[in-house]
Amino acid sequence: MNAYKFFLEFHSGFRYIVVLLVLAAIFTAFAGLLGKKPYTEGNRKLNLFALISAHTQLLIGIVLYFLSPFVRFGGGVMKDPDARYWTVEHLAMMIFAIVLITIGHSKSKKASLPSEKHRVIALFYLLAFITVVVAILQSHRPFFGMSH
Template identity: 60%
Template sequence: MNAYSFVQHLHSGFRYIVLVLFIYTILQAFIGWLAGRPYDNRNRLTNLFAMISAHTQLLIGIVLYFLSPLVAFNSTTMKDPVTRYFTMEHGVMMLIALVLITIGHSKSKKLVLPEAKHKTIALFYTLALLIIIGTLAAGKISILK
C-alpha cells in the first residue's frame, strides 16, 4: 500500500466519523433550540469536536490532493468532469462548508442566550452539511457519466 492509497482510505473512512458527529451535533442543536434546553459544556464540546473533525478531514484532503495522480493541470483538466471535480469542485465546496462551520461555531461562542447558541449551530452546521452532501452527490453523478 503506497502513501496515496493509505491517505485515500483514511480520507474515505474518516468521513463517516465526521458525518456521525455532524448529524449528532445538528440533532442536538435543533432539539436544544426548539425545546429551549440550556446550552451546557456537553453541547460546546460536541460542537467543537464536530468542527475539529471537519478541519482534520480538510487536512487529510489537502495531503490527498497533493499525492493524487489525478491532479495534473493541463488543457484537458477542466474538460473532463471527473478530473475537474477532484481538482476544483470538491475542494472549493468543502472549503466553503468548512468556513460556514467555523463561522457558526465562532458566532455561537459569542452569543449569550442558549436558544441563540443552539439556533446558530443548527443553521450553520446544517447548511454546511447540505453543501457537503450536495457536493458529494454531484461528484458521484459526474463520475458515473
C-alpha cells in the first residue's frame, strides 16, 4: 500500500468519526436548547472533540491533497471536472465547514448563558454539517454507502 492509498483510506474512514461527533454535538445542543438544560462539561467536551476531529480530518486531507494524482501544479485542473472537484470545490467547501465549526465553538466559549451556548453550537455545527453533506453530494459518489 502506497502513501496515497493509505491516506485516502484513512481520510475516508475517519469521516465517520467526524460525522458522528458533529451530529452528536448538534443533537445535544438542540436538546439542551429546547429542554432548557444547563451547558455541562460533557457538552463542552463533546463540542471540543467534534472540533478536534474536524481539524484532524482537514490535516489528513491536506496530506492527501499533496499526494493525490489529481493535483497538477501546471494547469489543466479547471478543465477536468473530477480534478476540479477534488482540488478546488471539495477543499473549499470542507474548509468553509471547518471554519463554521471553529467560529461556533469560539462563540459558544464566549457566551455566558447556557441557552446561548447551545444555540450557537446548534446553529454553526448544523450549517457546517449541511455544507459537508452538500459537498459530498456534489462528488457524485455514494454517500455513506448509499447511492443518490
